[in-house]
Amino acid sequence: MSLAVSGLGKALGGRALFADLSLEMAAGEFVAVMGESGTGKSTLLNLIAGLEMPDAGRVSLGEQSLAGLDDAALTRWRRQALGFVFQAFHILPHLDVRDNVALPLRLNGRTNAEARAAAQAMLDQVGLGARGASAPGELSGGELQRVAIARALVHRPALVLADEPTGNLDPDNAARVLALLAEQVRVHGAMCLMVTHSAQAAAIADRVLLLAGGRLQRA
Ligand SMILES: Nc1ncnc2c1ncn2[C@@H]1O[C@H](COP(=O)(O)OP(=O)(O)O)[C@@H](O)[C@H]1O
Numbered sequence: 625m626s627l628a629v630s631g632l633g634k635a636l637g638g639r640a641l642f643a644d645l646s647l648e649m650a651a652g653e654f655v656a657v658m659g660e661s662g663t664g665k666s667t668l669l670n671l672i673a674g675l676e677m678p679d680a681g682r683v684s685l686g687e688q689s690l691a692g693l694d695d696a697a698l699t700r701w702r703r704q705a706l707g708f709v710f711q712a713f714h715i716l717p718h719l720d721v722r723d724n725v726a727l728p729l730r731l732n733g734r735t736n737a738e739a740r741a742a743a744q745a746m747l748d749q750v751g752l753g754a755r756g757a758s759a760p761g762e763l764s765g766g767e768l769q770r771v772a773i774a775r776a777l778v779h780r781p782a783l784v785l786a787d788e789p790t791g792n793l794d795p796d797n798a799a800r801v802l803a804l805l806a807e808q809v810r811v812h813g814a815m816c817l818m819v820t821h822s823a824q825a826a827a828i829a830d831r832v833l834l835l836a837g838g839r840l841q842r843a
Pocket residue numbers: 636637641659660661662663664665666667668
């Protein structure tokens with residue numbers, strides 16, 4: 625699968641974030657996006673995920689434009705092909721850590737036993753193998769960030785959108801998370817678009833782009 629963003633326009637709060645933004649990504653590519661706070665990096669990820677609608681332009685996955693998908697098709701695409709690491713984690717407080725990670729697999733129709741086994745394996749990989757039965761409220765910010773990464777990767781998505789995925793992590797855990805994102809790209813042929821302020825994180829990407837003045841440029 626490839627991703628093509630063309631002529632994207634979006635205004636928020638009466639201010640144009642971008643008027644003509646373009647981005648192309650191929651399967652197996654890892655792209656980092658940097659840029660000052662407020663330039664629209666999180667908005668760009670939301671537009672690519674179909675969580676927000678652009679004012680102009682289009683987002684296409686392969687030949688398929690997101691605008692051409694109805695709600696059900698968009699939901700199905702998100703569940704199967706997309707892993708999203710949100711800046712604010714969005715971990716569900718009433719599910720334990722393992723069930724949070726298992727959720728994408730449950731939504732894709734896998735049995736509870738299969739989903740929990742795969743979730744446990746992902747938790748082991750992010751260094752939280754012993755925390756599966758914990759409530760999210762018992763975890764630190766850095767631990768929740770790693771739960772969010774595990775949940776975004778557990779169903780082996782073709783497209784990973786990650787919003788500052790190492791922002792709350794110490795260097796060792798940041799390296800561990802970046803290695804998992806890179807593995808999803810290099811071993812499983814996914815695309816990863818990662819917003820980051822970290823030079824350590826950007827260094828793992830094939831391309832580093834800067835969002836400034838409503839355009840994506842090579843950094
Ligand atoms: N729902 C919204 N309504 C109005 N303004 C918003 C909304 N969401 C974000 N913004 C504004 O849009 C701009 C870009 O936000 P965002 O995409 O979160 O930037 P970044 O992730 O680069 O820091 C910011 O100025 C922010 O205040």
